Amino acid sequence: MSSPLIWIVVPGVFSVIALLLRNQRYLAIMGGGLALLLTVLAIMLPIDQAVQIGNLTFKINTSFLVLGRRLVITPNDASLLVVFYGLFAMWLFGSHPTRTANRLVPLGFAISALTVASLAVEPFLFAAILIELAVLLAIPLFSEPGRPPGPGLMRFLVYQTLGMPFILFAGWLLAGVEASPGDLGLATQSATILGLGFAFLLAIFPLFTWMPMLAEEVSPYILGFMFWILPTVAIIFGLGFLDRYAWIRTSEQLSPILRAVGLLMVVTGGLFSAFQRHLGRLMAYAVIAETGFSLLALSLPASDSIQLVFLFLVPRSLGLLVWSLSLQGLYENSESLHFNSVQGISRVFPITTLGLLLAYFSIAGFPLLASFPIRLVLWDELASQSLGDAFWFLIGTMGLLAGATRSLGVLVKPAEGSGWDFRDPWGRALLIGMGVIGLFLLGFFPQIPAPFLGNLPAMFEHLGN
Amino acid sequence: MTFLAWLAVVTLTVTASGLLLSQDWRISLSLLGVQYIGVLGLVALHWPLSMAAIKLITGWMAIAILGITRLGFTRSKDLFEEFWSQGRLFRLIAASFIVVIVIAVAPKVEAIVPGLGLAVISGSMVLMGIGLLQLGISFQPMRIILGLLTVLSGFEIVYAALESSLLVAALLSVVNLGLALTGAYLLSLIKPEVGI
Numbered sequence: 001m002s003s004p005l006i007w008i009v010v011p012g013v014f015s016v017i018a019l020l021l022r023n024q025r026y027l028a029i030m031g032g033g034l035a036l037l038l039t040v041l042a043i044m045l046p047i048d049q050a051v052q053i054g055n056l057t058f059k060i061n062t063s064f065l066v067l068g069r070r071l072v073i074t075p076n077d078a079s080l081l082v083v084f085y086g087l088f089a090m091w092l093f094g095s096h097p098t099r100t101a102n103r104l105v106p107l108g109f110a111i112s113a114l115t116v117a118s119l120a121v122e123p124f125l126f127a128a129i130l131i132e133l134a135v136l137l138a139i140p141l142f143s144e145p146g147r148p149p150g151p152g153l154m155r156f157l158v159y160q161t162l163g164m165p166f167i168l169f170a171g172w173l174l175a176g177v178e179a180s181p182g183d184l185g186l187a188t189q190s191a192t193i194l195g196l197g198f199a200f201l202l203a204i205f206p207l208f209t210w211m212p213m214l215a216e217e218v219s220p221y222i223l224g225f226m227f228w229i230l231p232t233v234a235i236i237f238g239l240g241f242l243d244r245y246a247w248i249r250t251s252e253q254l255s256p257i258l259r260a261v262g263l264l265m266v267v268t269g270g271l272f273s274a275f276q277r278h279l280g281r282l283m284a285y286a287v288i289a290e291t292g293f294s295l296l297a298l299s300l301p302a303s304d305s306i307q308l309v310f311l312f313l314v315p316r317s318l319g320l321l322v323w324s325l326s327l328q329g330l331y332e333n334s335e336s337l338h339f340n341s342v343q344g345i346s347r348v349f350p351i352t353t354l355g356l357l358l359a360y361f362s363i364a365g366f367p368l369l370a371s372f373p374i375r376l377v378l379w380d381e382l383a384s385q386s387l388g389d390a391f392w393f394l395i396g397t398m399g400l401l402a403g404a405t406r407s408l409g410v411l412v413k414p415a416e417g418s419g420w421d422f423r424d425p426w427g428r429a430l431l432i433g434m435g436v437i438g439l440f441l442l443g444f445f446p447q448i449p450a451p452f453l454g455n456l457p458a459m460f461e462h463l464g465n
Numbered sequence: 466m467t468f469l470a471w472l473a474v475v476t477l478t479v480t481a482s483g484l485l486l487s488q489d490w491r492i493s494l495s496l497l498g499v500q501y502i503g504v505l506g507l508v509a510l511h512w513p514l515s516m517a518a519i520k521l522i523t524g525w526m527a528i529a530i531l532g533i534t535r536l537g538f539t540r541s542k543d544l545f546e547e548f549w550s551q552g553r554l555f556r557l558i559a560a561s562f563i564v565v566i567v568i569a570v571a572p573k574v575e576a577i578v579p580g581l582g583l584a585v586i587s588g589s590m591v592l593m594g595i596g597l598l599q600l601g602i603s604f605q606p607m608r609i610i611l612g613l614l615t616v617l618s619g620f621e622i623v624y625a626a627l628e629s630s631l632l633v634a635a636l637l638s639v640v641n642l643g644l645a646l647t648g649a650y651l652l653s654l655i656k657p658e659v660g661i
Contacts, residue, residue: 126636129637136643139647139650143651143654147654149655165617169623172627172628186577
């Protein structure tokens with residue numbers, strides 16, 4: 001038995017089996033249960049060590065051979081598996097009340113298997129192709145039967161697909177740079193092509209146009225899932241490049257470029273948020289700003305900047321989960337997610353509205369909520385580097401908070417003649433309630449996920465040290 | 466061999482331009498089929514023929530998937546095709562510009578990536594350029610998929626010269642087939658009376 005078999009092949013096989021099942025409740029429970037089991041196995045099962053249970057002795061090998069190449073999951077990757085499958089389980093349990101289980105469970109498992117494979121494949125460059133396959137699987141995940149594909153979906157497909165060739169080609173050029181480190185021209189060319197590849201993959205300004213467009217076209221819960229998984233995997237993939245190529249990691253230009261791009265995304269995401277009138281687009285712009293925050297964290301010269309990148313993982317995921325769960329509730333019960341259609345909806349769906357607003361405020365970095373402590377650390381670190389950058393950080397955050405405040409105003413402002421009428425389904429309300437408690441817990445005690453997140457940098461040989 | 470390589474480049478230029486101009490999906494898919502023969506010609510310069518044939522077979526399978534899906538539609542001409550007939554001159558001129566740019570730039574690219582051969586670089590750049598043009602002027606699923614397949618074909622020509630891993634060849638084939646299946650799925654979401 002090998003670790004890739006457990007955390008890649010098993011979810012892949014289950015995704016095929018899940019395609020045959022129709023009952024949404026069973027699908028969500030089985031899917032969530034399997035993801036939880038994979039999480040527990042990642043905690044309990046020692047990789048690459050002999051395990052004795054009674055008379056039975058076995059060892060979980062680290063590698064799995066596919067067409068002459070290896071998928072490798074080492075003990076250092078176990079923490080990532082815990083966080084990844086733990087968060088994935090939460091998304092799957094939420095798929096029942098949002099009535100997305102029949103798409104999210106089979107396709108979500110296939111996408112998860114591919115993304116974990118992308119982090120495990122050697123040479124790691126091939127991850128670009130596996131991520132592309134995950135993107136292709138996202139198309140049926142996004143598409144609802146009977147609804148024609150919109151321009152946002154087409155643009156998502158095009159932009160994400162174009163990233164792959166750039167990254168593969170850059171990988172080949174980078175190998176050339178390693179062979180002749182003095183060739184400045186080649187280094188510049190390879191870095192530019194690599195940057196373009198990641199600009200497509202991470203939806204860096206101005207290539208993020210598909211995100212708000214897509215947010216108007218597809219189910220918010222599915223969108224939230226993809227907004228969680230794709231940037232997370234792309235950032236970890238990007239960290240792999242930094243870890244692998246010393247000349248990029250030690251380049252003097254890296255930090256200013258990452259910071260400029262990060263600030264650009266934070267400011268554009270924040271400012272555009274302030275002027276949106278569609279709840280789905282607001283989520284898209286918040287995710288754009290979130291990617292910017294991660295890039296800013298990565299740009300910090302401190303040795304613990306990679307730790308900061310990983311600390312964003314749980315608060316962002318929980319915020320996005322609660323946000324998209326709540327948004328899905330409004331999506332199913334209103335004409336559209338445009339401000340005109342959801343005005344005063346808090347009187348009908350108070351818990352859903354509360355969840356949406358608290359998740360939004362959390363991702364915007366509002367005090368006492370999950371993202372605030374990490375955001376504060378980032379802002380503090382940034383201010384110690386440059387007050388100008390800290391100012392732009394503030395502008396972006398203010399934009400996000402303005403968008404959240406406008407949403408609050410619209411959602412609680414009663415429409416004429418409307419009264420209170422509680423129609424929150426208990427299943428969704430329960431999950432949102434648990435999520436909201438989680439947002440507050442992480443805000444008050446940000447050290448809760450530390451035992452798992454603390455080991456994540458060890459995945460990277462050089463960055464981790 | 467050089468003659469055959471340049472013949473492949475000419476084939477790719479003609480088929481890619483034809484894809485940009487054609488109104489009929491049958492002609493488009495036929496042109497794509499011929500385009501994959503050109504791709505085979507250039508990939509075979511660096512890979513054994515048996516391995517290079519993967520590109521041709523995968524491409525034709527992708528075409529079969531798209532063709533079978535499109536056959537299910539009742540109308541041969543639709544609103545989109547009528548729209549597409551407009552601006553043909555513009556697209557022809559744009560494609561010509563790309564060919565001119567490739568002629569100018571390909572020797573410089575060859576200097577950066579030596580050992581690939583001018584024909585491989587030219588053929589690849591033509592496909593990528595015209596494919597990107599196709600992607601830039603349409604939101605229709607069929608056109609988008611044809612554009613993406615064209616761009617990927619261009620990339621695969623160059624990448625085959627750089628990387629001969631069996632896993633990469635297999636994964637890129639899966640990506641091509643995945644794109645075709647995605648296109649077929651997207652087409653199936655559109656009501657036949659509305660058009661592709």
